[in-house]
Amino acid sequence: MGWLFMRDKDGYATPRSYLDNQFTYAHADHRLTVLASSMVGSTYYAACERIEASGARAVFAVVCLTRQSTGARDGCTFGYKDSAPLRR
Template sequence: MGWLYMQSLDGHSGPRQYLDAQFTYDRPERRSRVLRSALVGMRTYYAAVESVGSNGEREVFAIVCLVRYNPRDREGYIFGCKDMDESMWPCEAECPPAVLDLLTPTHRPYAVQWRERCRAAASRRGSTPKLRSGQIIVQGNRVKEWVTNG
């Protein structure tokens, strides 16, 4: 599958709002709505999407979109996206826990593995201390050796 580029966001204030609207719809056989979404690093959009069939069957699954947004693009194509769902085993695995927590259980193997990768990445991010402005970082001896011998 390829990328879709466009020259406007159809009146939406940003990529996240545009994509939320794209994945929210009502049709006779199915309705879909975004329960929660996140645009991580202005590069990857993650959404928990609720899909309810006409028979009442409900599923909440993840959608992942690669995003390119440049409002000053020379050719006027300010927004591009490539969408996939979690069962396509996206390489991107930075989905926030707030989105993951809304997903219903699944038996699709790629989706299960993707969710595990996202949880592991979130765990690693959570264990990394946040630096404050002006904070001093002390390097270990191995870094000193590499700098002086390099």
């Protein structure tokens, strides 16, 4: 996957809090929850749980590289690149 850059983090103070929010949601057919996360340097690591409406459950890892820039000409100051799915 490629890098996704944006002008801000939607009011979230840290990359970790922003990404925790991005990977926690509910849809009609499934929900995704961040069970635990941490930042090591500029790398975000999370354990996520996906529960299907049928009750099927999967726990998997998410790894994102992050970048912050103050002098971007286009105004995009925060970016992240997520990993391919790490499911077994």
